[in-house]
Amino acid sequence: xxxxxxxxxxxxxxxxxxxxxxxxxxxxxxxxxxxxxxxxxxxxxxxxxxxxxxxxxxxxxxxxxxxxxxxxxxxxxxxxxxxxxxxxxxxxxxxxxxxxxxxxxxxxxxxxxxxxxxxxxxxxxxxxxxxxxxxxxxxxxxxxxxxxxxxxxxxxxxxxxxxxxxxxxxxxxxxxxxxxxxxxxxxxxxxxxxxxxxxxxxxxxxxxxxxxxxxxxxxxxxxxxxxxxxxxxxxxxxxxxxxxxxxxxxxxxxxxxxxxxxxxxxxxxxxxxxxxxxxxxxxxxxxxxxxxxxxxxxxxxxxxxxxxxxxxxxxxxxxxxxxxxxxx
Amino acid sequence: xxxxxxxxxxxxxxxxxxxxxxxxxxxxxxxxxxxxxxxxxxxxxxxxxxxxxxxxxxxxxxxxxxxxxxxxxxxxxxxxxxxxxxxxxxxxxxxxxxxxxxxxxxxxxxxxxxxxxxxxxxxxxxxxxxxxxxxxxxxxxxxxxxxxxxxxxxxxxxxxxxxxxxxxxxxxxxxxxxxxxxxxxxxxxxxxxxxxxxxxxxxxxxxxxxxxxxxxxxxxxxxxxxxxxxxxxxxxxxxxxxxxxxxxxxxxxxxxxxxxxxxxxxxxxxxxxxxxxxxxxxxxxxxxxxxxxxxxxxxxxxxxxxxxxxxxxxxxxxxxxxxxxxxxxxxxxxxxxxxxxxxxxxxxxx
Numbered sequence: 001x002x003x004x005x006x007x008x009x010x011x012x013x014x015x016x017x018x019x020x021x022x023x024x025x026x027x028x029x030x031x032x033x034x035x036x037x038x039x040x041x042x043x044x045x046x047x048x049x050x051x052x053x054x055x056x057x058x059x060x061x062x063x064x065x066x067x068x069x070x071x072x073x074x075x076x077x078x079x080x081x082x083x084x085x086x087x088x089x090x091x092x093x094x095x096x097x098x099x100x101x102x103x104x105x106x107x108x109x110x111x112x113x114x115x116x117x118x119x120x121x122x123x124x125x126x127x128x129x130x131x132x133x134x135x136x137x138x139x140x141x142x143x144x145x146x147x148x149x150x151x152x153x154x155x156x157x158x159x160x161x162x163x164x165x166x167x168x169x170x171x172x173x174x175x176x177x178x179x180x181x182x183x184x185x186x187x188x189x190x191x192x193x194x195x196x197x198x199x200x201x202x203x204x205x206x207x208x209x210x211x212x213x214x215x216x217x218x219x220x221x222x223x224x225x226x227x228x229x230x231x232x233x234x235x236x237x238x239x240x241x242x243x244x245x246x247x248x249x250x251x252x253x254x255x256x257x258x259x260x261x262x263x264x265x266x267x268x269x270x271x272x273x274x275x276x277x278x279x280x281x282x283x284x285x286x287x288x289x290x291x292x293x294x295x296x297x298x299x300x301x302x303x304x305x306x307x308x309x310x311x312x313x314x315x316x317x318x319x320x321x322x323x324x325x326x327x328x
Numbered sequence: 329x330x331x332x333x334x335x336x337x338x339x340x341x342x343x344x345x346x347x348x349x350x351x352x353x354x355x356x357x358x359x360x361x362x363x364x365x366x367x368x369x370x371x372x373x374x375x376x377x378x379x380x381x382x383x384x385x386x387x388x389x390x391x392x393x394x395x396x397x398x399x400x401x402x403x404x405x406x407x408x409x410x411x412x413x414x415x416x417x418x419x420x421x422x423x424x425x426x427x428x429x430x431x432x433x434x435x436x437x438x439x440x441x442x443x444x445x446x447x448x449x450x451x452x453x454x455x456x457x458x459x460x461x462x463x464x465x466x467x468x469x470x471x472x473x474x475x476x477x478x479x480x481x482x483x484x485x486x487x488x489x490x491x492x493x494x495x496x497x498x499x500x501x502x503x504x505x506x507x508x509x510x511x512x513x514x515x516x517x518x519x520x521x522x523x524x525x526x527x528x529x530x531x532x533x534x535x536x537x538x539x540x541x542x543x544x545x546x547x548x549x550x551x552x553x554x555x556x557x558x559x560x561x562x563x564x565x566x567x568x569x570x571x572x573x574x575x576x577x578x579x580x581x582x583x584x585x586x587x588x589x590x591x592x593x594x595x596x597x598x599x600x601x602x603x604x605x606x607x608x609x610x611x612x613x614x615x616x617x618x619x620x621x622x623x624x625x626x627x628x629x630x631x632x633x634x635x636x637x638x639x640x641x642x643x644x645x646x647x648x649x650x651x652x653x654x655x656x657x658x659x660x661x662x663x664x665x666x667x668x669x670x671x672x673x674x675x676x677x678x
Contacts, residue, residue, distance in 0.1 A: 302475050
């Protein structure tokens with residue numbers, strides 16, 4: 001009996017290995033930056049990682065839900081852009097009150113995700129194709145609203161965007177960071193302490209077994225995509241605060257960043273295994289790379305892409321080696 | 329009638345026909361083809377010419393899909409192949425010398441094939457999921473293409489190079505002839521030999537295929553290399569047509585269009601079966617869709633919404649579950665037949 005529990009313990013520990021590896025990588029990139037640049041490890045630089053990536057953090061959390069069920073959501077960037085457009089258009093051009101617009105935008109995002117989830121589960125459209133169509137549709141709606149960038153001068157939006165929160169040590173963070181961190185905390189609780197969270201892992205692990213166990217597979221899948229849609233919309237709202245504008249070309253390619261963050265965070269794309277905290281680390285690693293490239297100054301932007309691609313490669317390879325060992 | 333409706337090419341061809349009819353209604357001389365300077369001109373020729381890079385990419389994608397894989401890196405490869413070719417040609421002292429242009433073109437193709445082999449090794453050797461293995465190159469490859477061009481647009485002034493994407497032969501655009509030749513050759517190779525069957529077998533069940541003696545690993549690597557070669561060809565067509573290489577925008581999102589073409593053509597993304605003819609129709613549907621938007625005067629802003637609606641309609645109509653639920657009666661019997669096919673379960677799981 002003791003050997004079984006020991007083995008179980010070891011097996012559980014292995015589940016954390018990818019996250020530990022990401023933590024090590026995060027520490028390593030930070031140390032590399034600190035070694036090279038004076039003042040890199042200051043509190044404000046670290047806080048800025050969150051400030052600059054609050055929207056990505058929220059979007060990647062939603063993506064984690066979908067990937068845990070074994071799906072994928074390509075529409076997140078487009079839904080985020082649609083949210084920035086809706087915010088800007090409704091508030092600035094139609095004169096709607098922001099306190100009405102923001103909940104409305106979130107509902108639109110959630111419904112969008114639910115629609116895709118419905119098609120994926122009930123009509124058996126592949127997630128890749130269904131969310132691809134969703135991506136075209138959401139981007140298209142952006143263009144329908146306006147092809148120009150709409151600046152926002154509304155009082156509430158500018159106040160929210162410009163006011164800061166002072167942490168101990170004199171470090172400033174924006175309110176977006178508070179929202180993003182709350183989303184992460186909520187996602188953590190939902191995934192680990194609720195029935196829905198367990199169902200997400202079960203469906204991603206093996207949909208057939210989950211169905212036989214009595215897990216409501218359809219409802220779980222639809223809800224996961226709804227969460228992703230909601231998170232994309234919220235990410236869009238945070239991005240609206242970050243740039244104080246709505247534009248149909250905002251957040252292009254964010255879906256790739258989000259997927260990369262989730263994978264680097266140790267979540268398996270086959271579903272069923274991964275942690276939302278890993279995703280946070282994944283986003284931070286992407287943020288540090290971006291910061292290093294900014295600090296370096298002479299490096300061209302394409303090095304970000306090459307670095308992210310290389311990291312993806314290393315991490316997936318690492319996961320492969322570890323899962324292969326577990327099986328043998 | 330039932331047999332006709334049940335044919336796998338029915339919906340894609342019907343959609344293509346519907347798009348063409350729409351065009352004719354809005355622009356009556358849409359189908360006319362004129363001969364000028366010994367070249368054929370007309371909207372149909374334009375659709376073929378502009379659609380040939382997509383067709384080429386979609387062809388490679390079809391074979392990758394048949395093995396149960398997917399290749400997201402084709403867009404980056406399109407950019408890399410154009411960048412490598414243009415960079416080398418721009419260094420030539422005499423850009424009009426076709427003897428010097430050919431090695432540059434061959435080098436571009438070779439670089440992409442090497443990258444394709446890399447993709448294949450990640451999938452078959454390291455056992456990564458295809459979507460992630462190729463995502464690596466999709467992200468990094470775009471950066472590499474920008475690095476090759478130095479973030480600039482490299483322009484070339486080379487007549488032999490311009491022939492690939494802008495030249496004419498036998499009255500038809502050369503790019504159309506190249507794409508058609510690759511389509512026919514690929515079709516003959518995979519369907520007149522056992523190769524196609526082996527690919528479908530690998531896509532159906534890799535492990536079982538290996539156990540019956542099929543070299544699943546070698547086949548997979550070959551297929552990714554072929555897909556990269558096709559993408560490289562498309563990249564050369566696109567860059568030679570505009571006589572320049574743009575690391576940022578060349579082939580941007582072409583992987584999505586190619587996957588759509590494959591799906592519209594009736595190839596299942598879960599692998600195990602493929603239809604080259606369907607893919608060809610699918611690629612033409614997508615190109616015609618873009619043309620239609622201009623012909624019927626839909627504002628360009630709505631192109632994406634229009635495309636999304638058409639894609640949704642096609643995917644839903646092709647989904648047996650949708651037909652069984654929404655179009656009862658006629659579809660029920662056929663949905664039952666599809667239900668029994670292998671690979672269906674995997675589609676639900678994926």
